Amino acid sequence: MLGDDFAMNSAYKFLHHLDRRWIFLLMAISVAVPILLGLKFPETPSTLAQDVFDEIDQLPSGSKVLMAWDYDPSTEGELGPMATSFTKHCCEKGHKMYFLTLLPVGPQMVDKAIKDVIRADFPELVYGEDYVNLGYKSGYEGVIKVIVTDLRGLYTTDARGTNIDQIPMCKDIKNVQDMDLIVNVSGAYPGTKEWVQYAATPYPKLTTVAGCTGVQAPLLYPYIPRQLAGLLGAIKGAAEYEAIVNENYGGEDIDKKYLEANRRMGPQLVAHLLMIGLILAGNWVFFMEQRAPGAME
Numbered sequence: 001m002l003g004d005d006f007a008m009n010s011a012y013k014f015l016h017h018l019d020r021r022w023i024f025l026l027m028a029i030s031v032a033v034p035i036l037l038g039l040k041f042p043e044t045p046s047t048l049a050q051d052v053f054d055e056i057d058q059l060p061s062g063s064k065v066l067m068a069w070d071y072d073p074s075t076e077g078e079l080g081p082m083a084t085s086f087t088k089h090c091c092e093k094g095h096k097m098y099f100l101t102l103l104p105v106g107p108q109m110v111d112k113a114i115k116d117v118i119r120a121d122f123p124e125l126v127y128g129e130d131y132v133n134l135g136y137k138s139g140y141e142g143v144i145k146v147i148v149t150d151l152r153g154l155y156t157t158d159a160r161g162t163n164i165d166q167i168p169m170c171k172d173i174k175n176v177q178d179m180d181l182i183v184n185v186s187g188a189y190p191g192t193k194e195w196v197q198y199a200a201t202p203y204p205k206l207t208t209v210a211g212c213t214g215v216q217a218p219l220l221y222p223y224i225p226r227q228l229a230g231l232l233g234a235i236k237g238a239a240e241y242e243a244i245v246n247e248n249y250g251g252e253d254i255d256k257k258y259l260e261a262n263r264r265m266g267p268q269l270v271a272h273l274l275m276i277g278l279i280l281a282g283n284w285v286f287f288m289e290q291r292a293p294g295a296m297e
Contacts, residue, residue: 012285012288015281015282015284015285016285016289023278026274027271027274030267030270030271030273030274031267031270031271032267033270034266034267034269034270035266035267038263038266039266039270040259040262040263040265040266041262041265041266041269042243043239043240043242043243043262043265044240045240045241045243045244046237046240048224048230048231048232048233048237049230049232049237049240049241049244050230050244051209051225051229051230052209052211052229052230052231052232052241053089053230053241053244053245053248054230055181055207055209055229055230056086056089056090056093056095056181056183056209057089057093057248059093059095059180059181061093061094061095062094062095062096063093063095063096063180063181064095064096064098064169064173064178064179064180064181065090065095065096065097065098065179065180065181065182065183066098066100066176066179066181066182066183067086067087067090067097067098067099067100067110067113067183068100068101068102068182068183068184068185068195069083069099069100069101069106069109069110069113069185070101070102070103070106070184070185070186070187070188070190070191070192071083071103071106071109071185071186071187071188071191072103072104072105072106072108072109072187072188073105073108073109074187075187075188075213076109077235077264078187078213078214078234078235078238079185079186079187079211079212079213079238080109080112080260081235081238081239081242081260081261081264082185082211082232082237082238082241082261083109083112083113083185083211084113084116084117084257084258084260085238085241085242085245085258085261086113086183086185086211087113087114087117087118088117088121088245088249088258089245089249090183091117091118091121091122091125092245092249094130095180096130096131096169097118097130097131097132098131098132098134098169098170098173098179099113099114099131099132099133099134100133100134100135100136100137100155101135101136102136102137102139102140102141102143102144102190102191102194103136103187103188103190104136104138106136107133107135107136107159109185110133110135110159111133114131114133116257117257118131121255128162128167128168128169129168129169130169131169132158132167132169132170133158133159133160134155134158134159135158135159136159137154137155140189140190140194141190141194141197141198144176144190144194144195144198144199145198147175147176148175148176148177148198148199148202148203149175149177150174150175151173151174151175151176152164152173152174158170176199176203176206177203177205177206179206180207181207181208181209182195182199182200182206182207182208182209183208183209183210184208184209184210184211185210185211185212186210186211186212186213186216187212187213188213188216191210191212191216192208192210192212192216192220192228192231193216193219193220195208195210196208196220196223196227196228200223200227200228201227204226207229208227208228208229209228209229209230209231210228210230210231210232211231211232211233211237211238211241212231212232212233212234213234214233214234214235214236217231217233217234217237235261235264235265235268236265236268238261239261239262239264239265241261242258242259242260242261242262243262245258246258246259
């Protein structure tokens with residue numbers, strides 16, 4: 001008993017007087033080591049991630065999918081891997097992809113998805129027949145309000161300046177209601193909430209799935225499953241969806257860009273475990289003080 005009391009007293013004194021700079025150092029190490037060692041952990045897909053996959057996968061080849069990339073470089077860390085996996089999945093299924101964005105810097109994200117996935121790994125896909133970049137239009141949610149009933153009233157050309165009537169895959173498209181699915185990647189405002197409010201809610205036949213930042217996710221859960229058929233929350237959701245796509249379409253030699261979400265989860269997982277340990281230790285010190293104030297100083 002004396003030995004246990006001594007050990008407990010020593011642990012208490014160590015934690016009670018621990019310089020906070022050691023905590024900062026531990027956090028830095030917990031993030032740096034998984035990055036340097038490339039630590040990866042297996043992902044078990046959640047129901048929401050599986051629902052997202054199923055909505056895209058069950059569509060017949062040639063289905064029209066609106067790819068609304070409403071994020072910018074500030075949220076690319078969480079959302080970039082989602083956009084990559086969404087694009088790969090649609091390419092594998094042979095869907096017609098209609099890219100657009102409601103953010104001024106969004107075109108860079110659209111170009112990245114097209115360059116890194118479609119042009120790099122699916123060169124057989126033809127622009128204007130298999131995918132099109134409609135680019136950015138100002139107006140935020142006002143854009144959704146217009147194109148949900150009259151896409152041509154706002155998008156007269158694509159991002160290249162080509163008349164929309166000269167693009168084969170756009171000839172039969174009158175509005176967003178002609179799409180078989182809306183896939184939205186949301187970094188802020190406008191984003192998934194606006195697509196739900198002005199597209200999915202007034203037009204229930206429009207099926208929508210989305211990926212969003214961790215901050216946005218709790219605000220969007222109430223829309224599941226009626227307005228949102230599935231939702232990927234932050235890099236965790238991205239890693240789960242990425243795992244399903246790779247399991248079904250990855251093959252034996254998977255390009256590292258299709259494993260990016262899993263790679264980014266490593267530092268986050270270790271850092272979260274450290275935070276949990278620190279919270280438990282802090283609470284233990286607190287309760288020890290409450291039980292015997294001053295007795296263990």
